[in-house]
Amino acid sequence: MAKRIQFSANGGPEVLEFVDFQPAEPGPKEVRVRNKAIGLNYIDTYFRSGLYPTPSLPSGLGTEGAGVVEAVGSEVTTVKVGDRVAYAGGPLGAYSEVHTLPATVLVKLPEAISFEQAAAVMLKGLTVQYLFRQTYELKRDETILFHAAAGGVGSLACQWAKALGAKLIGTVSSPEKAARAKALGAWETIDYSHENVVKRVQELTGGKKCQVVYDGVGKDTWETSLDCVEPRGLVVSFGNASGAVSGVNLGILASKGSLYVTRPTLATYATADTLQAMADELFGMITSGKLDVEISQRYPLAEAAKAQTELSGRRTMGSTILLP
Known part of the structure; x- marks a missing residue:
């Protein structure tokens, strides 16, 4: 027993x-x-x-x-x-x-x-691995938005993005979490408890917005995410912390700039053939001090x-x- x-x-x-x-x-x-x-x-x-x-x-x-x-x-x-x-x-x-x-x-x-x-x-790190290395291969100097940047996945994402040379803008809910995300490597943070996320993204990017938005929050941030991505950019909706995104009108993607959207899961990426290699990359990031x-x-x-x-x-x- x-x-x-x-x-x-x-x-x-x-x-x-x-x-x-x-x-x-x-x-x-x-x-x-x-x-x-x-x-x-x-x-x-x-x-x-x-x-x-x-x-x-x-x-x-x-x-x-x-x-x-x-x-x-x-x-x-x-x-x-x-x-x-x-x-x-x-x-x-x-x-x-x-x-x-x-x-x-x-x-x-x-x-x-x-x-x-x-x-x-394991779960959080492999999630960041597939988000940054497979769903969209994040490149140096690209600007991305990552919701909940001080959470478990977000904390690793801040560090991994910095290691790749990307500029991660992280949303947070308090000054303490903003300080944490910045210390971990976020380029900038937005405290959504008193800041307008869309407006701040436009200010930080000179009106260009982000190449990719990573959204693990779901229902509460869906519309915001669509408004923060540049034309023909990608919204990666990978979680439902606030509830599932439902009732999506595909016409919205057209009206906001021919956007792409994906709803990936770890199980799709971490197969029997790829899992150990993904884990080895993750472990290497840790042992090298990057994570x-x-x-x-x-x-x-x-x-x-x-x-x-x-x-x-x-x-x-x-x-x-x-x-x-």
Whole structure:
């Protein structure tokens, strides 16, 4: 038996339960991992609330963690018992002491990267990797807008954009978060609590606006994002922190300058063929000192509900991890 977080009904953080469960034995192509650290991400709240459906209830939660392989299936050749590994995909259930998942979602973890670093950075870091290196290959001196620049993904985006020589304008909700984003490498910040984002983007770019807007907030920032991108520019809508974008009128894209829009997901980019290479680039950014993984909050696994409450209330900065 082991401990995990599960939920039997959709709802707020109060539906999360800390319970005993029987870990599954690995199937032929599966691996069982003893978690040492677990990542907390906004997408976890989507499954809990029901915005994203779960296969069945009760359900485990979470898709990101790092630990040690303790059992492997008969057909697994990529990892062995005792290997240090990390993951940011697979079936829900990372909020647990032990997690069984397909071998194809695991990456080998170099000794230079700690379990806590890996759990804090895998999903967020791989997200920035595909956003900046694949969805749109960000180039030196390009100006971009990145919403929620002091959050978990945004904190890494500020650093990665600086390393690439790009000018990242980050939206934030307070002077403290503005200072954090600037310290991490943002070219400029806009505090949307008292500044007009569209007006400030126009001022900062001399009226040209941005080549790309990266929007992980969703419903609340959708219109703003469209107004901040230059003609024939790209809006990358990669998250729904404020709710899903719906009812999109394609005519708006024409009227605002023949804009392009994409709604990417990590699962589409981080395939079995590309995952390890993406992770290796991410780990290389960390070991070279270009990315600093700051873990600002740590909670015991049993306090996952409290951690999610703080995350949803935008009272966290940087990464948050759960410790089994």
